[in-house]
Amino acid sequence: MSYDIRLCDPVTHETLEVDSPHLMAGGTYALGGTTELWLNVTYNYARHYHCLGERGIREIYGKTGAESIPMLKAAALRLGDDVSDDYWEAT
Incomplete structure (x- = not known):
């Protein structure tokens, strides 16, 4: 399971696009990049998304x-940067 996060037009609700392809790193990779402003995020990290609020990423x-943007920046500060040098340790 995963979450598809899309930046959408407020009227048409269609996913917004940019002029040139960009590479996104998430649960899914678009070979050659994509012009759509979307990101797939794995559900495996759902417990960490609650730093955004009670509804997690759904906030x-x-x-x-x-x-x-301000919500995501504040959440990133609350998460911290405690990473392990052990490749095999659970992330």
């Missing part, structure tokens, strides 16, 4: 990109 659903 940003229905929000604009501008509304989401």
